[in-house]
Amino acid sequence: MIQKLAVIGLGLIGGSLARALRAAGHVGHISGFDADPAQREAALRLGVIDTAAGSAEAAVTGADLVVLSVPVLRTAEAMRAVLPGLQPGTVVTDVGSTKQSVLADVAAACGGAVPGWFVAGHPIAGTEKSGVAYSFAELFRGHRVILTPHAQQDADAKARVTALWQACGARVVEMGAAQHDAIFAATSHLPHLLAYSFVDMLDRLDQQHQIFPNAGGGFRDFTRIASSSPRMWHDIVRANKVSVGELLAKQIDELRQLQDLIAGERWDEVYALFERARAARERYLAQIE
């Protein structure tokens, strides 16, 4: 049970977390801050938070748990802003999609080392929508949350963040930050790059406005993630640029090989590639269901 939760960054994730904890009866009071006054006011109006603070520091005053739910490159700034308002024993966690950059930025904001009371987390949940207006209490239900404990990690802080996510219906797993970043470069960051690049290319090809009106359901789902927040994804790609860059290079090589198969009319190999991919995806679906 959290007496006072402070949410710094009132978007889809921060708003949904507030709603989920309230629905679970896991929180007393929720204060929130967002640099954008419109998000702050919307969060208050929608009942997502109880009080809208005028600053990040004011929001965390008296809080026993603080969630930083800002674009990952704003982590250091958010941590510096809340630091003066934290009381002894307060646990701070985040929801960022890159964990090495977050730990480095928190260390930088805290004088060189990550404090024991900071717990790095990443809920594997979201939609392509941005903003507190799209938040909903069930977002994390049945989803994974990855925690990436660090060398100075306080066990009690980790247990409290674990309990927080479990109250939202999520399943908490742990891994190293480097492993996390390599895995999510593959499952999440690269597909976002591919989807953005594909839609941008089509838009430039579509000078006569004949392409998009003829797109069907396959296109809609394939490109859904290209409607995601450009700010958030700019930050993620930038924060994880090494892993993402390596995977993008691999993907380009793969596509060149496919191009060679098509140009060389090596149709059996094209068929075999499609068949392997379908089998792999069916195995994946069997794992997650």
Place this chain on the structure above:
Amino acid sequence: MIQKLAVIGLGLIGGSLARALRAAGHVGHISGFDADPAQREAALRLGVIDTAAGSAEAAVTGADLVVLSVPVLRTAEAMRAVLPGLQPGTVVTDVGSTKQSVLADVAAACGGAVPGWFVAGHPIAGTEKSGVAYSFAELFRGHRVILTPHAQQDADAKARVTALWQACGARVVEMGAAQHDAIFAATSHLPHLLAYSFVDMLDRLDQQHQIFPNAGGGFRDFTRIASSSPRMWHDIVRANKVSVGELLAKQIDELRQLQDLIAGERWDEVYALFERARAARERYLAQIE
């Protein structure tokens, strides 16, 4: 109203078309044939067809409307198989995703020219599932069907196929076959290649089985089309290899440029690309809704 409909190829599309026409009261009797006895028996058991014929020729006997719903590279074979059973006045149409290859294959099967009674069609609807067991009557409701009339097109035949699709709740539009193939290479064929290639690459990277278990909803939607029928998509890519090859080359160029932006830390341009893509997709959504 169709007295007797013959469906050659009892998969997702053929089965759904039969169901939709029956639900609309637009058809008297439905006979079906599939080279796979299991699909034939399933179609009969599910009530999708009234009679399962022992051959394509037998299925079309007495039919006033014949639908070829086979993988596109089997069009010529299917047309040759039904030809001896067709009666004067019977209209034949297809549902293939490539239209130049279908028209060429029909011409080849019919002695060099496309007959006036053949109507080339392409419903812009489907799912990643294969087989008659996944067919449903509402598949085409609110979707587009493209007809690509040819030089010898009989107007009455086109009107009957238009009425057939309208009875299924679809909206019929016309365009040239070459234009059709260029547009669908962009909106449909290329994304399938990208999705198959991406999943195949990840599968080979995932030697420790840590990648797929950490995939979330974005991954699931982005890769949904990689669960599509490898046979169907092999045929489509092969039948439309020139348009598809050109677009794949363009996409690789785009990704190389994005790679350069990331390597060069040109983050404002990365952000601008994401922003353009999101805006383009939002415009597309506004068009289709």
